[in-house]
Amino acid sequence: MNDKWVEFAIRIQSIAQAGLQYGKDKYDRERYEELRQIAAEMLSLKTDIPVNKIFDLFCNESGYQTPKVDTRAAVFVDGKILLVHENNGTWSLPGGWCDVDQSVVSNTEKEVQEEAGFSVISEKIIAVQDWRKHNVVNYAYGVVKIFVLCRYEGGEFEKNIETTEIRFFDKNNLPSDLAVEKCTKEQILMCFDSYENPNAATLFD
Known part of the structure; x- marks a missing residue:
C-alpha cells in the first residue's frame, strides 16, 4: 500500500x-x-x-490522530539475534503494539516474554523509525517503530498463540521469509550494527 x-x-x-x-x-x-x-x-x-x-x-477513532507505537526487541546470544516464527510462517523480531498501560521498556520486555518465553532487560534504544520510510505498509495510519537492544537473562520457549518457534540467526544467515511489515533485513542488520558497536548513536527519522 x-x-x-x-x-x-x-x-x-x-x-x-x-x-x-x-x-x-x-x-x-x-x-x-x-x-x-x-x-x-x-x-x-x-x-x-x-x-x-x-x-x-x-475511521473509528476520535480526537487528534496520532501514530501508533510498535516496539521491537533485539536480543543477542553469542553474537546471534533472536527471531520468532509467526503463525503465518514468517520470521520477525519479537514485539508488537505498545499497550496503553505500558512504557516502551515494559512493553518490549513483555512482548519478548510472551512470544519467546525469555526474560530480558531493555538496555538501549537502537532506532526510532517512521515505518512508511522502511517497511511495507499494510495499515492506513502512521506507525512509529522503536527498536530496543535487550540483554538476555534466561528462560525457554513456551507454546503460545502468537508464535510457533524461536531461533537465533547470525547476520549472514537471516531467513528470507521475513514479516517485512514488522521488520526488514535492513532493520535487523541495523540491530547487529548497534550490538557490535556499543557507542553507536540512536538512529531516528
Whole structure:
C-alpha cells in the first residue's frame, strides 16, 4: 500500500478527524463527515475491501490522530539475534503494539516474554523509525517503530498463540521469509550494527 493514493486518503481522514474533534459549526462537521467517507471510499477502491470494513478500521477513532507505537526487541546470544516464527510462517523480531498501560521498556520486555518465553532487560534504544520510510505498509495510519537492544537473562520457549518457534540467526544467515511489515533485513542488520558497536548513536527519522 506504499503509494500516493493511500497517502492522500490518510491525510484526508486525519484532517476530517481533527475537524470532527474541534469543529463547532454543525455544517462544518457535516463536511468533515463527508471527507471521512470519501477517504474510506478511496481506500476501498484501492484495496477492494468493503467500504464499511474500511470505515470500521480506518475511521473509528476520535480526537487528534496520532501514530501508533510498535516496539521491537533485539536480543543477542553469542553474537546471534533472536527471531520468532509467526503463525503465518514468517520470521520477525519479537514485539508488537505498545499497550496503553505500558512504557516502551515494559512493553518490549513483555512482548519478548510472551512470544519467546525469555526474560530480558531493555538496555538501549537502537532506532526510532517512521515505518512508511522502511517497511511495507499494510495499515492506513502512521506507525512509529522503536527498536530496543535487550540483554538476555534466561528462560525457554513456551507454546503460545502468537508464535510457533524461536531461533537465533547470525547476520549472514537471516531467513528470507521475513514479516517485512514488522521488520526488514535492513532493520535487523541495523540491530547487529548497534550490538557490535556499543557507542553507536540512536538512529531516528
